[in-house]
Amino acid sequence: MNNFIYENKTKVFFGRGCVREFLACLIKDFDTVLLAYGQGSVKKNGIYDEVLNILMKEGKNVVEFPGIMPNPTYQKVLEGVRLVRSKKVKMILGIGGGSVMDCCKGVALAAGYDGDAWGNFWDRRGIVDFDPVSVGVIVTAGGTGSECNGAAVITNEVQKVKIGYDYPKCNPVFALMDPAYTFSLPKLQMASGAFDSLSHIMETYFSEPDEQNVSDELAEALMRSIIKNARIAVENPGDYTARSNLLWASTLSENRLIKMGKKCDFTCHLMAHQLGAYTNCNHSCAVAVLQPVYYRHIYKDSVEKFARFAENVWHIPKDGHSEEQMARAGIDALEGFAAELGLPGTLKALGVTDKDGLKQIAASCHYSPGGYRKLGSDEMLEIFQECFD
Ligand code: NZQ
Ligand code: ZN
Numbered sequence: 001m002n003n004f005i006y007e008n009k010t011k012v013f014f015g016r017g018c019v020r021e022f023l024a025c026l027i028k029d030f031d032t033v034l035l036a037y038g039q040g041s042v043k044k045n046g047i048y049d050e051v052l053n054i055l056m057k058e059g060k061n062v063v064e065f066p067g068i069m070p071n072p073t074y075q076k077v078l079e080g081v082r083l084v085r086s087k088k089v090k091m092i093l094g095i096g097g098g099s100v101m102d103c104c105k106g107v108a109l110a111a112g113y114d115g116d117a118w119g120n121f122w123d124r125r126g127i128v129d130f131d132p133v134s135v136g137v138i139v140t141a142g143g144t145g146s147e148c149n150g151a152a153v154i155t156n157e158v159q160k161v162k163i164g165y166d167y168p169k170c171n172p173v174f175a176l177m178d179p180a181y182t183f184s185l186p187k188l189q190m191a192s193g194a195f196d197s198l199s200h201i202m203e204t205y206f207s208e209p210d211e212q213n214v215s216d217e218l219a220e221a222l223m224r225s226i227i228k229n230a231r232i233a234v235e236n237p238g239d240y241t242a243r244s245n246l247l248w249a250s251t252l253s254e255n256r257l258i259k260m261g262k263k264c265d266f267t268c269h270l271m272a273h274q275l276g277a278y279t280n281c282n283h284s285c286a287v288a289v290l291q292p293v294y295y296r297h298i299y300k301d302s303v304e305k306f307a308r309f310a311e312n313v314w315h316i317p318k319d320g321h322s323e324e325q326m327a328r329a330g331i332d333a334l335e336g337f338a339a340e341l342g343l344p345g346t347l348k349a350l351g352v353t354d355k356d357g358l359k360q361i362a363a364s365c366h367y368s369p370g371g372y373r374k375l376g377s378d379e380m381l382e383i384f385q386e387c388f389d
Contacts, residue, residue, distance in 0.1 A: 001261025030091035080107030097141030106152035143193025145254025192284035263370035
């Protein structure tokens, strides 16, 4: 394994009723709380009322920060920064999925910094040598793992860049994770969230070193669990056991654990992010469209690993097949799984309409150094085009 330092400061409270049981205690040291949430789901499903009642009972001064959009923008981050500064907020409490959590972490980082936050922490990987404002999160959607990492994936609409680096200092101090809070998710978002978790795992799994290592073995177990539980949850969304397995697997997939000792190939995510920066498409659906096509481009650079994926994750029997046939069968299984979950299979189905515009998007994509092979923007364009319809 490569050398590593492992750190994760987020304290997780998991399970039915955890908000009622623990929230009051977790915020006891903060008089003013910035209550951040998205575009209305928390008001429909009753989670907002539940949380607000606790804050009121504890006598907190609540500053509202509503309307965080999917694919949060830097403008929205700056709106939160102004609130934090003017109201002297010391605790940001986010209720939502990846977008709300990321926006909260972005606000915490930018509010704690005097200079050009975008230039120093998003435009390039900076050094966080100060304490960002404390963030606590109440998770309502699985998939991103944002609750236990330090990344704030933010869209700069002016620059047409969507990006986020994982800064350990930006990890939430606590995450309250009640699987029942995810029950109201639309089925498509629940299913695509499961694929997003799978994608996070694959991005580490398909990278060097490929010698025997515990991170790859954990990754295979997690992938099998997500596949099994996503199938159950799509069939029966009210299955608490499946939903709790999916929610915790989502955390484990993006809390740095399985990345230890490995490089990581972010190519697909970087492409999905730039696609999002230009089209505002749904993140998790975008990776579901791109990933199988990307893997058909690169599997020959590590046939053995892709064949192992087919056998150990999808249980495809060798039956005298060549390594290459196995590798291709694994990628076919991945693509079939996305279809089985009901996810869109093309960019067009995702709402991307401008095929010519893909050229500009491909040109704006970064290269991920952890991949088996360096992809240029021409090949990224080919992938986008193959995904189009
Ligand atoms: O706006 P609200 O009302 O919150 O509604 C959301 C939104 O419309 C809704 N929703 C969330 N929980 C719900 C619910 N609806 C009903 N019941 C619930 N319990 O679902 C929609 C999508 O929410 P969003 O937060 O945008 O989805 P997701 O969790 O997939 O987050 C996506 C964002 O996270 C970033 C993505 O790029 C994207 O911007 N990512 C963050 C990562 C990280 N921090 O580590 C890693 C990921 O790879 C990803 O890049
Ligand atoms: Zn993702």
